[in-house]
Amino acid sequence: MNSVQPTLRPASWTPAIRMGLSIATATGLYGVSFGALAVAAGLSVGQAMALSLLMFTGGSQFAFIGVIAGGGVPSAALGAAALLGVRNAVYAMQMNHMLQPRGWRIWLAAQVTIDESTATAAGQTDRAEQGRGFWVAGLGIFVLWNVFTFVGAWLGDALGDPRRWGLDGAAVAAFLGLLWPRLRQREPVALAVLSGVVTALALPRLPPGLPILVAAAVGAAWGWWVPDRAAASAGAEGAAP
């Protein structure tokens, strides 16, 4: 820790704290769309809240309700959510190396280890700043994501028939919005197109929910066997989004 301790006064906030807070606000707000879509998919307000409080990893939560909305069985939703959460293990290894939390902090750090908190920490150079960025972004998103999930679920409940408001279109936009930032290079675009085509081919042929898992298998095979040209040219780059 630095000699000057940050307090609640904005004047004492370091760059990592400011970045963490702005990322927490931006990310927390779109909990509204998760809450509304969860209810539109047929979940209760309580079930939407359970996902945000306990699962707390946006991609997995959206995948879970996406499979349910598509008519998939709950076990297929569970499978998709668990697979989308695998990248958090990689983030956790990076954060363990960077922050080296001890005791009860490990249990808390694990729950808030997600795309955004990892990216905020990785964006800092100073060790104390990395810790501040991680905790401010992670805990800030946890609080706001849950508050706005509740707002969205409550709104979705009050709106009634989701299709009338184009909420199924909102789900399409949300998934594309989650995918988009990962398509900066040519290789992930090729993989995205391949898994999209595989999904479209599998949809009429397999039980609901299974096409998603087939696409995950395609992704795993791609990551395992296709040589990494981007990393070879760009040097060692982290897994942060």
Next chain:
Amino acid sequence: MSLWLAILVGAAATYLTKLSGYAVPARWLSNPRMTRVAGAITVALLSALTVMNTFASGTALVLDARLAALAVAALALWARLPFLLVVLLGAGAAGVVRWWG
């Protein structure tokens, strides 16, 4: 499996996945293949979910108002609009097309 059970088991699975990263030795991090597999699974799943939510109706493929949502969302993302606005525009596009059709 009931919806509640799937939610609780899924939450336990994702939490244990996160926790596992703090439990394994740091040298495992030096395996770039693990990082690549996790990244590729993420891209593949998000693409599959986009396709499924755009074209699936039960186990059939259909073209409907959701295609307009996909196109508008892509334009909005290309214009670097914030996530929440992209989602609202997607909903608006599907709603408008359905209202007209």
